[in-house]
Amino acid sequence: VIWMTQSPSLLSASTGDRVTISCRMSQGISSYLAWYQQKPGKAPELLIYAASTLQSGVPSRFSGSGSGTDFTLTISCLQSEDFATYYCQQYYSFPRTFGQGTKVEIK
Amino acid sequence: EVQLVESGGGLVQPGGSLRLSCAASGFTFSSYSMNWVRQAPGKGLEWVSYISSSSSTIYYADSVKGRFTISRDNAKNSLYLQMNSLRAEDTAVYYCARSRPLMDYWGQGTLVTVSS
Numbered sequence: 001v002i003w004m005t006q007s008p009s010l011l012s013a014s015t016g017d018r019v020t021i022s023c024r025m026s027q028g029i030s031s032y033l034a035w036y037q038q039k040p041g042k043a044p045e046l047l048i049y050a051a052s053t054l055q056s057g058v059p060s061r062f063s064g065s066g067s068g069t070d071f072t073l074t075i076s077c078l079q080s081e082d083f084a085t086y087y088c089q090q091y092y093s094f095p096r097t098f099g100q101g102t103k104v105e106i107k
Numbered sequence: 108e109v110q111l112v113e114s115g116g117g118l119v120q121p122g123g124s125l126r127l128s129c130a131a132s133g134f135t136f137s138s139y140s141m142n143w144v145r146q147a148p149g150k151g152l153e154w155v156s157y158i159s160s161s162s163s164t165i166y167y168a169d170s171v172k173g174r175f176t177i178s179r180d181n182a183k184n185s186l187y188l189q190m191n192s193l194r195a196e197d198t199a200v201y202y203c204a205r206s207r208p209l210m211d212y213w214g215q216g217t218l219v220t221v222s223s
Binding site: 097 | 152210
């Protein structure tokens with residue numbers, strides 16, 4: 001099983017801020033990492049896959065980086081619609097695993 | 108437009124059974140692997156099960172192995188999850204998600220509540 005440590009669990013920020021979320025793997029996964037955004041009462045939505053490829057339709061203020069065991073999601077200029085919970089997920093091996101989630105809230 | 112619509116959730120007693128369905132449209136269902144993912148109230152996401160496009164490869168999370176069975180009917184563009192011996196800790200919203208192998212499209216979810 002590949003364990004994932006996502007941090008922070010809670011992030012308080014203001015509109016316009018640059019925010020960074022980290023995801024660390026218990027073993028290397030090359031670039032088989034995805035990031036999802038979830039709003040209350042809604043299904044998760046894919047933001048980034050292959051660690052750094054933006055899903056079609058996702059604003060360019062979202063970016064991803066990393067490979068191996070350490071990954072980062074960055075939102076360059078936080079907008080009101082970005083306040084949500086973010087999850088990383090590895091698809092290198094089964095069982096698929098998710099990070100614990102990072103809730104981005106209004107400061 | 109890709110659409111995934113889950114159904115079959117509800118209230119069930121501990122030890123009971125339930126069958127979830129996921130109706131797919133807007134893509135060639137038979138070409139894609141599929142997953143079930145669940146989310147307990149107020150908690151994070153937990154992958155449950157995977158099935159390949161031809162049903163030849165199937166995986167389960169340890170938490171449901173031996174109790175849940177994933178299946179699909181490509182002629183009906185449908186994915187299923189048969190859940191037996193349900194426990195209180197199985198209470199969650201269950202999502203079906205298309206596999207690429209990353210999960211690129213998700214349904215809106217169906218709530219399963221296990222309680223007496």
